[in-house]
Amino acid sequence: MNTVRVLLSVAINFAWPLFQMDVKNAFLHGDLEEEVYMKLPPGHSQAGDKDMVCKLHKSIYGLKQSPRVWYAKLSSVLENVGFRRSNVDSSLFIRIGSTGKLVVLIYVDDLIVTGDNLPKIHSLKQYLRNKFALKDLGILKYFLGIELAHSSKGLFLNQRKYAFDLLQKAEMSACKPTRTPLDTNLKLDIQGEPLTNLSYYQRMVGKLIYLTITRPDISYAVSIVSQFMHSPTTTHLKIVHRILRYLKGSIGRGILMKKNNHTTIIGYTDADWVGNSIDRKSTTGFCTFVGGNLVNWKSKKQSVVARSSADAKYRAMASTACELIWLKGLLGDLGFSHTQPMSMFCDNQAAMHIASNHVFHERTKHIEVDCPYVRTQVQSNIIDTHYKRSYDQLADIFTKSLASIRFQRILDKLGSINPFDPA
Missing domain, CATH: 3.30.70 (Alpha-Beta Plaits)
Known part of the structure; x- marks a missing residue:
């Protein structure tokens, strides 16, 4: 996709x-x-016989x-x-x-x-x-399953029919909508009554994963519920129902791609340090833009426990750098060469200094070997890191649950709109 x-x-x-x-x-x-x-x-006893x-x-x-x-x-x-x-x-x-x-x-x-x-x-x-x-x-x-609408404003991508069918299958077409997919005070917990209908939970989450193709607003919420596919509880099912209630109120939301007459590649990267209350692992979140249009995003729990916020965000930078390099190679195959460095925005200056520093010291020895990949790209002038304050960090929506005002503000900047919204 x-x-x-x-x-x-x-x-x-x-x-x-x-x-x-x-x-x-x-x-x-x-x-x-x-x-x-x-x-x-090949290998047949009479394979050489043309007749x-x-x-x-x-x-x-x-x-x-x-x-x-x-x-x-x-x-x-x-x-x-x-x-x-x-x-x-x-x-x-x-x-x-x-x-x-x-x-x-x-x-x-x-x-x-x-x-x-x-x-x-x-x-x-x-x-x-x-x-x-x-x-x-x-x-x-x-x-x-992706609907495309052409207009003078650009190209609008959405999965309205897919979301509507999902609500019908979940028997939640008449549910009360919510403004955000997650409660801001959500605390993950493995305690709770195990679900008797495991297949229902897995089907709903699987369909929600496919819905994230055009819905960056639910990526973080879906990444949370997908972590409990094998042993969900009633608490996790309530989170799924909360996401479905949010979809009810934003069923027509999608991505608007505009004509900006360039193919500049930029990326935003962030990490929520020890945000998972169960295993204290951090969450990586990033989004990338091509020609001013949002083309890719991701929200994923990191595989190891980070010992500092700089460590967590540096690992997120490594994942974002790989995605930027892939996009550059793809555009190169399409005939659009990029000689200027690609911009990557991060809200942690310590992680940016680690990426540009030539010497590993005692505070960074614990970082895995694959993470210096970022430094290699920075020193090769392929990627250029820039500081972005947390308030303006667009990748924040992929690492934590936000209040409705800030949640909507970031979605507007990502180009995710709901043409059916009366506002």
Whole structure:
């Protein structure tokens, strides 16, 4: 999904048209009119005999090897017309030539096609139509549960229908809405009555995880309830119901991507030191922007206990740095090179000094070996760290529960809006 959002951000910034297609390989589905035959597999006693083949009696569409066969077939067709696979995402294919850029993003048999040359896009569609049974769905409006609305203000992404169906399945369509997904005084606890219906809790949390694709406002809350998937209690179920009540009041919220005519990459990183009252582990939170549009965010509990706030936030910086480098590589594959350092904003000056200091001293020896990765990127002038006071730290929403006023303020700056909100 990261690739989808980055591709949408690039397309909206440069006014590229977005088309969706659904392709169907008759070989995989076994619906050709004539008989279909397969070559003998390698290692067969008669594999070298060209006259010996296997007759296909059943479609291999539902078998485990079918995704690999389909991907190999589709990628070979695209590579035959000059496309190359992205180095950072195997589902992204790019063709850059003298006539312009053409990009294809695949998800099984659903394709998103975009580029800066409309005749070349139509030519590609015709080429694929000759190879496969293709259904042209036109301008991109709905993809994997994500609804896209085009307007003069930009591109709006939301999962309104998905959230509405989730409330119906949870039988909470008529519940009373709340202004925030979590109580500001929430204290995690493993005590409580174990749930008898474990599958219900797991289904609801699983659906909420998928909803975070366009809902950064519930990422922290969902990361909390997902930590108790194997042994939830009634207390954890109440938190899930609180999230669902929040969704009831913000069912149409989504991300607005605007045309800002640039592809600058910046990131915000934060950590809540020993915020988990159960095991005293910290929570990493970050968000990244491409061209002024929010494209990625994350809220995750750290794997080790941090001995200081600088330690916790430095580990968060390491995770954010990896994401920034990945975004830079992805945009490089799309033909947008970045020579200027990428900005990373942090609200802890001690962590920033550790990232720029050449010498490890006694206070930083306990930090794991992989964390100096940040220092390497800073010294290589790939990433430039900047101080941002806690009040203006956008990643704060991914590390702790906030009061409604500050919660809404950060969401506005992230570009998360609710067009159905009367206010």
